[in-house]
Amino acid sequence: MIIMNRKTELVKVPSNFLIKNVIIDDDIYKEGFIEIDRCLVDEIKKLWWIGIHTTGCCCGHNENVGFIQVERTDLQKMLDFGYEWYHDYSNDLGGNNRYDAFIPKSKCHCEKG
Numbered sequence: 001m002i003i004m005n006r007k008t009e010l011v012k013v014p015s016n017f018l019i020k021n022v023i024i025d026d027d028i029y030k031e032g033f034i035e036i037d038r039c040l041v042d043e044i045k046k047l048w049w050i051g052i053h054t055t056g057c058c059c060g061h062n063e064n065v066g067f068i069q070v071e072r073t074d075l076q077k078m079l080d081f082g083y084e085w086y087h088d089y090s091n092d093l094g095g096n097n098r099y100d101a102f103i104p105k106s107k108c109h110c111e112k113g
Contacts, residue, residue, distance in 0.1 A: 007061075008037055010033045010035055011034060013032045013034055037061075039106050039108050039110065040059050043068070044057060044068070051077070053074055055070060055100070056069040059108040062110050067088075067102065068083075069101045070102070078102050083103065086102055
């Protein structure tokens with residue numbers, strides 16, 4: 001595990017998971033690493049361990065509610081695990097009509113500023 005800065009870590013994605021929403025021109029991403037907000041790393045790894053395929057996440061940085069996006073095939077699993085829908089997307093990103101993200105259970109411990 002490589003610490004990118006005090007707020008994120010580079011984490012190796014399980015080899016059987018599709019990697020989406022990454023910059024494939026960067027050699028790091030070609031090797032299956034993605035950058036994750038540090039306060040979400042453990043939660044994301046647990047989701048991967050139980051078979052949830054994530055496609056993006058953000059802790060909210062103490063300014064917004066964070067989110068964890070998942071593959072469509074895993075939506076019901078997230079609800080079964082007690083996750084709540086995330087609906088704070090702006091209208092240009094789908095707004096309340098978007099159903100691919102959930103509110104993390106992990107709390108953001110990022111410093112403001």
